[in-house]
Structures are given as structure tokens and as C-alpha cells.
Amino acid sequence: MNEQQLHDKLRATGLGGIGELESSARDPFVVVEASVLLEVMAFLRDDSETAMEMLHNVTAVQRETGFDVVYHLCSYSRHHSLTLKVIVAQPEGEAGDWEPAVPSVASVYPSANWHEREQWDLLGVRFNDHPDFRRIILPEEWIGHPLRKDYVYPSTFGEIPLELDAIPLYERDENDPPKPSEPRPAGTPLTQPPSEYSTRPDAGGRAPAPEKKGES
Amino acid sequence: MGSVREYFSNIANGLGSTAKGMAITLRHFTSEPIITVQYPKESLPIPPTYRGMHILEQEKCIDCHLCAKACPVDCIEIESVKHGRVLEWKKFSIDYKKCIFCEFCIPPCPVDCIHMTTEFALATDNADGMVEDMLTWTGLRPEDQAKLEGKASPKKPAAPAPAGGGEGDARSRVAAMLAKRKKEEG
Amino acid sequence: MEALEMYTVDDRSDVYTEELKLNLGPQHPSTHGVLRVELSMDGEIITASRCDIGYLHRCAEKIGENVTYLQYTPYTDRMDYLASMNNNLAWSLTVEKLLGVEAPERAQWLRMICAELNRIASHLIAFGTYGIDIGANTPFFYAFRERESIMALLERPSGARMLYNYIQPGGLRRDVDENWVTDVLAFCDDFEKRWAEYNTLLSNNRIFIGRTANIGVIPQDVVYACGATGPVMRGSGIKWDLRRDVPYLKPYEEVDFDVPVGEGTHGTLGDCWDRYWVRMREMMESIRIIRQGCAALPGGEVMEKVMKKMYKTPLTPEAGEAYMRCENPRGELGFYVVAEGGTSPIRCRARAPSFCNLSLLDSLLPGTMIADAVAIIGSLDIVLGEVDR
Amino acid sequence: MGLLNNTLPDNKLVGAVDTAVGWGRKSSVWPMTFGIACCAIEMMAVFAATFDLDRFGAGIPRATPRQSDLIIVPGTVNAKMAVRVRRLYDQMAEPRYVIAMGACVCGGGPYVKWGYNTVKGVHKIIPVDIFVPGCPPRPEALMDGILKLREKIGREAVFARRNEANTQMNAKYDAVS
Structure with missing residues (x-):
């Protein structure tokens, strides 16, 4: 089945909160309300025609208006795949450390377990009713979620120096401990480029202006 | 009784298959060519496309910083002063603590002045010794100096780039550079 | 689990065993990198296990959001460093999909040949290190000898031994030299003889079979539930290969090859030996693909x-x-890229096959002996660079 | 040892002992089986038949830090791993040597700018004897580093440097940890 047929099939179930098939992007996707996510997943897995045996990937994407949580499902017996999306809009007046929450699908697809833990670890998206909800990659004591756009790069982790020009552990003077460095502004990388030329001006990702070259 | 037989046949099987493997090893020991490379005396053949240490043809370089811009890790540092078309060089260094030898600095160069050589042995015991200076001279060359001071007309470029492909030239320069490095070391 | 009950629920009440917490890794020769597994032991039986990963987390996704599409290619090399060519290929195909361009025909065929060569190199490492895990040191040296030949072949066009950065969005960085195809074919002939030796050395070794058969059995429903792909999936008898079923390169539609699956040769379907044997046979299928690719290589x-x-x-x-999903030596690598204009994506997610395969481990280990744990970890063939990214 | 160093005159006998012990040490530098990332594969290639590190007496990778003289740190060290690397180094017996293999370990490498999690060079954690830059270095480059280390060991006075330096260093580390 192609995506259109899968979408029609989903619509025919009578579940509310299933959006249109968006084909504006390269891969078409279906936007689903968080409230019916588990039902939709269970239907797609159990129906003999859709037969989505595997949840291939779970991704959270931070956008300016909130977070998208993207689920890639695929069927190995029917050779088709579908992308589902849950959009969590950022409420008005919420600060940068706002944590969106979506229901965990680990009860339907156990493979979501690690994926969801990773998204929590790196992006700070909560998955409600997750069986084992803790950080997976970074240490438990880590502060912040590094893939956020406003993440503040740390200069140390405990005693471990993370900066390029840090004093080595074994050369430190116990009587004169190194001063904690100034907190860098959010989003600033750990090392500054050596000269104004050697970094791309729009490396932040969002600025669309293409680069003008003096030479060409 | 059957289990005892099975036990011993298992042992016999294990020994038998080990002996088969040993026979292969023995065959390789006697009849296969030796593949060990005696490193300090010889080395594996390195293709000319190998991405090793960089080399800069300084007289060709026009200080456009395109290589530094293309670098994903910002390991190239360039500093120079432009006097018209004459360049006063201060710095062109590559930090091998950061360089990942991806070769992205080579294709953007409009005058084809930066190349990668097959030199790979960069081991050092100095934590700050991995920043390699690519310049063969710093400041102005004597003839440029004279021209600038005498206010000579900047019609001619100070260092005319050698015509044709500079490939052979770059290679010979690599040889000279390596010889220089070797001399400094020992 | 039978063994577990036999030992824990026993009537020898005078034999008192204490639960022992054992840390396997992160520095351990048989964990294939810096994996840490917290094991609860009852005697020699594992009662519970907990994976701890992240000792090789290298911020790849953050970097992807900050460098340009082209500059990210070398970072994909460093995810699954044993199969850099396949990672480059997956990333390039993703960017090409985003841009709506397609590589020229010659580039596609060369991509396929290089990716298959790298698949062999990657499986050779799996073969050699699995031998070491089980206790056979010799296969390691044989595997590395053949791997050196592949390194030498791939070094010629790409310029590096391991992290090639050769396949790039839009095609390849440079063409291969004129003798390359001949040398690849010569390698194929040579490798077939070596492969037969490997089987005598390890695959059919009685002790090796005893250590791997009927150990770490993964049923098919667990494979789907945990999202395992690649040889782990095929070892359980699921005939699925993206190269055959969803061809992501045109040449894969034209070449003829089989998808080896586990058959339960030495007992249960889906045990360690089946997974190992799938890898061994995949090498020969790759040789078949390379031969056909070299014969049909177009110009341009x-x-x-x-x-x-x-x-x-x-x-x-x-x-x-x-x-974009691609069939890597370890399973399906998926890159998910979200662009909002600009020179960098705003999200660059890599769905790593080893990451999903490793999530099986916690459910596999309880009930097995500690020596089998090493065999099971080795048979999953994980690369920690890819698990943590 | 410091006592010996102070009392023994700098004569030919002490020099001969120095030379003999130095020769013995440099001819059996046993590395530790320790792999982190990409560079570990090239390190394994060095131990394999094509390059055969055993020619220099360093071909027996030991599985435990207690038995090894050399720790080759092959691959990126991140915040989580740095504690373990430090502990492994502490567990090694004197004299111990460290080779930093690869750009990540020499000074951050590709992860120097955006790597929120990586240590920018393992010399921030443990003292390093030889740096081998490259990403990853060729096996020959690592062997070049090991040859340089052998030279360095051969030049070393047996009773002097390392004990002093390491006692001071350990005291400092104990103070900060």
C-alpha cells in the first residue's frame, strides 16, 4: 500500500484526531493527536493489511513553535512504511526549559524504549508512562539537554575539564584552584574560530541567506 | 554407556577439528609469502592520492581563506597583510591536533596552491608541537620589500606563479620539506 | 531460563549463594568497545542485566545541526567506523533525496562496489573478533590479512585507510584508477579460497559450534518488537534485505544475489551460530555482487x-x-534530516542499527552463563561508535 | 628510589645499570588491551600480522592494567569515559607510559568545537608521553610513535624522573578528586 491508502485506512477506523496526509515534505507524513497515538499505533500494528511490525525510529525535532515527535513505522511483510507525527506546540509564556510531554509507545512497540530515552536525554521530551524513564547516553548527573537550540555548553563535568585550554588535572595547584570560567552565552560553541573567516556565518542553521563569495 | 561414548566422541571431534585448523596454519607457515612489513625499513605502498600532511605553495597563494572556510573543524589559521597585490605573510598554520584529513580544503582553492602529501609520521612528545607552520617565508620577500619601499609600480605581480600544472613542483617541495624536517629532528 | 530455575530454586539449602553484582566493561577485551553491562550473578548464572552505554557519545547529532551538509560526511564516517563507506552512502542518499538530485550511473555502480567491499571488511572484523571472544586467536590474524587487501583497494581512490569520506552527495569524490577494477576482481578470486579456509578454521570447528549453537536464541517476534535489523534479524530466519526489497541504488535491482537467512543448522533457529553464519555467507554474496558490478561498470x-x-x-x-534507510553491515541505518533552508539542517538524526540491536541484550542475557554472555555480545556485532554516536 | 639517587654517585656503574635497565624496559613495552573508538581498529591492525608489533617486543596486549606498561588511548575520551581512563591509569604499575593516538585524544580533533561532551585531549586527564596525530593515524604512524617512545625510554635515567614526577602528580590529583 502507498501512503495515501494507508491514510485512508487510518481514517476509516473512525478514530478522531488524525490529520491530513501532508505531502509538502520529501516524505509524506500524517499528523496525529497525542491522545489517540497509542490507538493508532496499535491499529497499524495489529491490522492484517497495514501490518506495521516495526517501529523503526523515534525522533523529536525542536522547532521555533514547539516540538515535533516523529515516528517511522515500517512493515516487513507488506513492504510499506508510514511516518506519523505528533506536534506539541509551545504554550504562550513558557520559558526555554519547557518540557513537552507525549505518551510513550513502549507498550505497543518495545523498541521505542531506548529511542524515547534517548530523545529525553538529548532533547528533553517527556514520554509519559515509560517503563524505565532515565537518561541513557549522558551521565545521570548531566545538566540540560544538549540538542536544544539554546543549550549552554558546559566548561567542566565534575572534575573533568571539557574546554580546549583547560589546565590538566595533574598540573593544578591545590592551593590555587582554577577559577570557574564565565558562563558562555547559550548556543556558543566551546572553541571560537581562530579568525572571522574560518567559520560559516549562517552555521546556526536557521538563517537562510546564502553565502556571498568575494572571489567568484 | 551411550553418553560415555558421546563424551569421548565429542573430545575426538574437538581435537580433530583443531588439528584441521592447525594444518591450515602449518600450510600458511610453509608455503605462503611473508606479509609482514618491516616498518622502519620499509612501508606499505602509499597511493599518491593519500590524504596526509598538507603542503602549501606559498607564492601561488592569494590569501582568499576559502580553505579555512571549508574546513569543518577550523584547523587552518591564516594571517597576512595585503599591500596591493603583494602579500606580507604572518601566519598560515594547520593544527594537526584538530585536522581530520578530510581533504575539503583542497577543492575550493582557486589557484590550486594547497595539496596533501603522503607524509603521515607526525608523532611527537610535545603537546604544543602539532601545529605545523606551512609558510616557507614570513613577512615580505626581499624583492617585494624593495619594490614597496621604492614605490615601484605594482603592475607585475610580485611572485609570478609558475606556468602549467604545479604538481611536480609541489612534490619536489614535499621532498625538500621532509628533508628539512628530518634534519631538524636528527 | 530452565538453567536458571535449576540453580536458583534448588533444594541444597546448605549451599548458600550470594547475589553478586558484576560490571562487564567499559574496559573489557570482549565488549567490542566501551560497553558496560551491569550483571547480577547467581553463581555463574546471570539473573539480571542492565546495559549502560554512552562511553563513546561524540555529539554527532549536535554537530550535524551546526556544520554544512557536505562537512557532515566525515562525521558519518566516524559513527560506524568499520563501515564508513556504507555510512557515507546513507548520508549522501539522504542529502540527495532532500535536494532531489541523483548520482550519475557510473557513480552508482562504483558506490555499490565500494559499499560491498566495505561490508566484507566489516564482516571480517566481526569474524576475527568473534573468534577471539570464543577463544580462538588465529582467525583474527587471517581476517586482518584479508582486510588489509580491502583497505589497500579502497585507499587508492579515497586516500584513507579507514575513514574514507569518498561517497559524497552527488556522486564520488574522484574516479578510480584504471587498474582498480582488475585488482578488485583479483581480490575476489583470492578471497573465495580464503573463505573456505575460514570455515575449516572456525565455522566448522567443533568447539566453536559447542560454544555458539543453541546460545542466545532470538525468536522472530522479539526481533520485530526490539527493532533489530541486519544479520541479527536474518539470523532468526526473517528474509529481509533492503538491498533486495527496497533497492536504494539502481544497480541493486540489476544484480543477482541471495539473501542468506539462518536455518537452525546446529539446533535452534536464531542462535549465535546462525547469526555468525549469516555474516559469513553475506561475504560471499558481496563477492557475487562485486563481480557483477565490475562486469557491468559503465563509463562516464x-x-x-x-x-x-x-x-x-x-x-x-x-x-x-x-x-532514508540503507542496509549497512550491521542492519538498517536511517538518517532523518529536517531542513528549514540554510546551510545546515535543524535536526539530523541517525537511527543506528547497533543501537537497536543492542537493546535486545537485556532480555537475552538473564538465564545464561557468564561465558555465554560474551558469545552473545559478540554475535550481535555492535560498534559502540554507532550505538552512542 | 630518591634516596638511591641522592646517595649514589654519578659514576660508570650507575650509568651501566641505567643503560641495562633502560634496554630491558624498552624491549618489552607491553601495551594494554584498551580500545575506545575508530583508532582502536588501526591499533588492532598494528597487532595483526601485517605490521606485527611483536618485532619490538610490544606485541603482547595485556588484558589488565596491572600487567601492562603502556596504555595506548585510541579514540575519543568523553566525560563519562574520562573517569575510567584515569582509573585505569592509576591502576597501572610504575614505570608506565601513555601514547595518545588520534586527533581526538591529542587535542579534541573533529569534536573540538561542538563536542559538549568530549575531553579536548587526554593530556588534560593523564600525563601523555607521545602524541600520534592523524584521524586515524596509519598503523605505521602508531609504530613510529612506539619507536619514539622506545627511544625515550632508553634515554631515561632509571632512578630519577618518573617516580618524582608521578608522586607529585598523584598527590595533586588526589587533592582535586
């Missing part, structure tokens, strides 16, 4: 003309998103 350009300027001006795809 290897890089799309419009893409050549990406070295000077960064690529700026339109807003959109693309998800």
Missing part, C-alpha cells in the same frame, strides 16, 4: 556537474524532511 562522470560547486558554496536544500 562520477560526480553530478551541478553538485561540484558544493565544495565552494554550501548546499542549501529547500525546507523539507527526508528519511
Whole structure:
């Protein structure tokens, strides 16, 4: 089945909160309300025609208006795949450390377990009713979620120096401990480029202006 | 009784298959060519496309910083002063603590002045010794100096780039550079 | 689990065993990197296990959001460092999908040959290190000898031994030299003889079979539930290969090859030996693909003309998103890229096959002996660079 | 040892002992089986038949830090791993040597700028004897580093440097940890 047929099939179930098939992007996707996510997943897995045996990937994407949580499902017996999306809009007046929450699908697809833990670890998206909800990659004591756009790069982790020009552990003077460095502004990388030329001006990702070259 | 037989046949099987493997090893020991490379005396053949240490043809370089811009890790540092078309060089260094030898600095160069050589042995015991200076001279060359001071007309470029492909030239320069490095070391 | 009950629920009440917490890794020769597994032991039986990963987390996704599309290619090399060519291929295909371009025909065929060569190199490492895990040191040296030949072949066009950065969005960085195809074919002939020796050395060794058969059995429903792919999936008898079922390169539609699956040769379907044997047979299938690829290699350009300027001006795809799956030696690598204009994506997610395969481990280990744990970890063939990214 | 160093005159006998012990040490530098990332594969290639590190007496990778003289740190060290690397180094017996293999370990490498999690060079954690840059270095480059280390060991006075330096260093580390 192609995506259109899968979408029609989903619509025919009578579940509310299933959006249109968006084909504006390269891969078409279906936007689903968080409230019916588990039902939709269970239907797609159990129906003999859709037969989505595997949840291939779970991704959270931070956008300016909130977070998208993207689920890639695929069927190995029917050779088709579908992308589902849950959009969590950022409420008005919420600060940068706002944590969106979506229901965990680990009860339907156990493979979501690690994926969801990773998204929590790196992006700070909560998955409600997750069986084992803790950080997976970074240490438990880590502060912040590094893939956020406003993440503040740390200069140390405990005693471990993370900066390029840090004093080595074994050369430190116990009587004169190194001063904690100034907190860098959010989003600033750990090392500054050596000269104004050697970094791309729009490396932040969002600025669309293409680069003008003096030479060409 | 059957289990005892099975036990011993298992042992016999294990020994038998080990002996088969040993026979292969023995065959390789006697009849296969030796593949060990005696490193300090010889080395594996390195293709000319190998991405090793960089080399800069300084007289060709026009200080456009395109290589530094293309670098994903910002390991190239360039500093120079432009006097018209004459360049006063201060710095062109590559930090091998950061360089990942991806070769992205080579294709953007409009005058084809930066190349990668097959030199790979960069081991050092100095934590700050991995920043390699690519310049063969710093400041102005004597003839440029004279021209600038005498206010000579900047019609001619100070260092005319050698015509044709500079490939052979770059290679010979690599040889000279390596010889220089070797001399400094020992 | 039978063994577990036999030992824990026993009537020898005078034999008192205490639960022992054992840390396997992160520095351990048989964990294939810096994996840490917290094991609860009852005597020699594992009662519970908990994986702890993240000792090789290298911020790849954050970097992807900050460098340009082209500059990210070397970072994909460093995810699954045993199969850099396949990772480059997956990333390039994702960017090409986002841009809506396609590589020239010669580039596609060369991509396939290089990717298959790298698949053999990767499986050779799996073969050699699995031997060491089980206690056979010799296969390691044989595997590395053949791997050196592949390194030498791939070094010629790409310029590096391991992290090639050769396949790039739009094609290949440079064409291969004129003798390359002949040398690849000569390697194929040589490798077939070596492969037979490997089987005598390890695959059919009685002790090796005893250590791996009927150990770490993964049923098919667990494979689907945990999202395992690649040889782990095929070892359980599921005949699925993206190269055959969803061909992501045109040449894969034209070449003829089989998809080896586990058959339960030495007992249960889906045990360690089946997974190992799937890898061994995949090497021979790769040789078949390479032979056909070399025979049918067309001429022409290897890089799309419009893409050549990406070295000077960064690529700026339109807003959109693309998800691309590729069959890597360890399973299906998926790149999910979200672009909003600009020279960098706003999200760059890598769905790593080893990450999903490793999530099986916690359910596999309880009930087995500690020595089998090593065999099971080895049979999953994980690369920690890819698990943690 | 410091006592010996102070009392023994700098004569030919002490020099001969120095030379003999130095020769013995440099001819059996046993590395530790320790792999982190990409560079570990090239390190394994060095131990394999094509390059055969055993020619220099360093071909027996030991599985435990207690038995090894040399720790080759092959691959990126991140915040989580740095504690373990430090502990492994502490567990090694004197004299111990460290080779930093690869750009990540020499000074951050590709992860120097955006790597929120990586240590920018393992010399921030443990003292390093030889740096081998490259990403990853060729096996020959690592062997070049090991040859340089052998030279360095051969030049070393047996009773002097390392004990002093390491006692001071350990005291400092104990103070900060």
C-alpha cells in the first residue's frame, strides 16, 4: 500500500484526531493527536493489511513553535512504511526549559524504549508512562539537554575539564584552584574560530541567506 | 554407556577439528609469502592520492581563506597583510591536533596552491608541537620589500606563479620539506 | 531460563549463594568497545542485566545541526567506523533525496562496489573478533590479512585507510584508477579460497559450534518488537534485505544475489551460530555482487556537474524532511534530516542499527552463563561508535 | 628510589645499570588491551600480522592494567569515559607510559568545537608521553610513535624522573578528586 491508502485506512477506523496526509515534505507524513497515538499505533500494528511490525525510529525535532515527535513505522511483510507525527506546540509564556510531554509507545512497540530515552536525554521530551524513564547516553548527573537550540555548553563535568585550554588535572595547584570560567552565552560553541573567516556565518542553521563569495 | 561414548566422541571431534585448523596454519607457515612489513625499513605502498600532511605553495597563494572556510573543524589559521597585490605573510598554520584529513580544503582553492602529501609520521612528545607552520617565508620577500619601499609600480605581480600544472613542483617541495624536517629532528 | 530455575530454586539449602553484582566493561577485551553491562550473578548464572552505554557519545547529532551538509560526511564516517563507506552512502542518499538530485550511473555502480567491499571488511572484523571472544586467536590474524587487501583497494581512490569520506552527495569524490577494477576482481578470486579456509578454521570447528549453537536464541517476534535489523534479524530466519526489497541504488535491482537467512543448522533457529553464519555467507554474496558490478561498470562522470560547486558554496536544500534507510553491515541505518533552508539542517538524526540491536541484550542475557554472555555480545556485532554516536 | 639517587654517585656503574635497565624496559613495552573508538581498529591492525608489533617486543596486549606498561588511548575520551581512563591509569604499575593516538585524544580533533561532551585531549586527564596525530593515524604512524617512545625510554635515567614526577602528580590529583 502507498501512503495515501494507508491514510485512508487510518481514517476509516473512525478514530478522531488524525490529520491530513501532508505531502509538502520529501516524505509524506500524517499528523496525529497525542491522545489517540497509542490507538493508532496499535491499529497499524495489529491490522492484517497495514501490518506495521516495526517501529523503526523515534525522533523529536525542536522547532521555533514547539516540538515535533516523529515516528517511522515500517512493515516487513507488506513492504510499506508510514511516518506519523505528533506536534506539541509551545504554550504562550513558557520559558526555554519547557518540557513537552507525549505518551510513550513502549507498550505497543518495545523498541521505542531506548529511542524515547534517548530523545529525553538529548532533547528533553517527556514520554509519559515509560517503563524505565532515565537518561541513557549522558551521565545521570548531566545538566540540560544538549540538542536544544539554546543549550549552554558546559566548561567542566565534575572534575573533568571539557574546554580546549583547560589546565590538566595533574598540573593544578591545590592551593590555587582554577577559577570557574564565565558562563558562555547559550548556543556558543566551546572553541571560537581562530579568525572571522574560518567559520560559516549562517552555521546556526536557521538563517537562510546564502553565502556571498568575494572571489567568484 | 551411550553418553560415555558421546563424551569421548565429542573430545575426538574437538581435537580433530583443531588439528584441521592447525594444518591450515602449518600450510600458511610453509608455503605462503611473508606479509609482514618491516616498518622502519620499509612501508606499505602509499597511493599518491593519500590524504596526509598538507603542503602549501606559498607564492601561488592569494590569501582568499576559502580553505579555512571549508574546513569543518577550523584547523587552518591564516594571517597576512595585503599591500596591493603583494602579500606580507604572518601566519598560515594547520593544527594537526584538530585536522581530520578530510581533504575539503583542497577543492575550493582557486589557484590550486594547497595539496596533501603522503607524509603521515607526525608523532611527537610535545603537546604544543602539532601545529605545523606551512609558510616557507614570513613577512615580505626581499624583492617585494624593495619594490614597496621604492614605490615601484605594482603592475607585475610580485611572485609570478609558475606556468602549467604545479604538481611536480609541489612534490619536489614535499621532498625538500621532509628533508628539512628530518634534519631538524636528527 | 530452565538453567536458571535449576540453580536458583534448588533444594541444597546448605549451599548458600550470594547475589553478586558484576560490571562487564567499559574496559573489557570482549565488549567490542566501551560497553558496560551491569550483571547480577547467581553463581555463574546471570539473573539480571542492565546495559549502560554512552562511553563513546561524540555529539554527532549536535554537530550535524551546526556544520554544512557536505562537512557532515566525515562525521558519518566516524559513527560506524568499520563501515564508513556504507555510512557515507546513507548520508549522501539522504542529502540527495532532500535536494532531489541523483548520482550519475557510473557513480552508482562504483558506490555499490565500494559499499560491498566495505561490508566484507566489516564482516571480517566481526569474524576475527568473534573468534577471539570464543577463544580462538588465529582467525583474527587471517581476517586482518584479508582486510588489509580491502583497505589497500579502497585507499587508492579515497586516500584513507579507514575513514574514507569518498561517497559524497552527488556522486564520488574522484574516479578510480584504471587498474582498480582488475585488482578488485583479483581480490575476489583470492578471497573465495580464503573463505573456505575460514570455515575449516572456525565455522566448522567443533568447539566453536559447542560454544555458539543453541546460545542466545532470538525468536522472530522479539526481533520485530526490539527493532533489530541486519544479520541479527536474518539470523532468526526473517528474509529481509533492503538491498533486495527496497533497492536504494539502481544497480541493486540489476544484480543477482541471495539473501542468506539462518536455518537452525546446529539446533535452534536464531542462535549465535546462525547469526555468525549469516555474516559469513553475506561475504560471499558481496563477492557475487562485486563481480557483477565490475562486469557491468559503465563509463562516464562520477560526480553530478551541478553538485561540484558544493565544495565552494554550501548546499542549501529547500525546507523539507527526508528519511532514508540503507542496509549497512550491521542492519538498517536511517538518517532523518529536517531542513528549514540554510546551510545546515535543524535536526539530523541517525537511527543506528547497533543501537537497536543492542537493546535486545537485556532480555537475552538473564538465564545464561557468564561465558555465554560474551558469545552473545559478540554475535550481535555492535560498534559502540554507532550505538552512542 | 630518591634516596638511591641522592646517595649514589654519578659514576660508570650507575650509568651501566641505567643503560641495562633502560634496554630491558624498552624491549618489552607491553601495551594494554584498551580500545575506545575508530583508532582502536588501526591499533588492532598494528597487532595483526601485517605490521606485527611483536618485532619490538610490544606485541603482547595485556588484558589488565596491572600487567601492562603502556596504555595506548585510541579514540575519543568523553566525560563519562574520562573517569575510567584515569582509573585505569592509576591502576597501572610504575614505570608506565601513555601514547595518545588520534586527533581526538591529542587535542579534541573533529569534536573540538561542538563536542559538549568530549575531553579536548587526554593530556588534560593523564600525563601523555607521545602524541600520534592523524584521524586515524596509519598503523605505521602508531609504530613510529612506539619507536619514539622506545627511544625515550632508553634515554631515561632509571632512578630519577618518573617516580618524582608521578608522586607529585598523584598527590595533586588526589587533592582535586
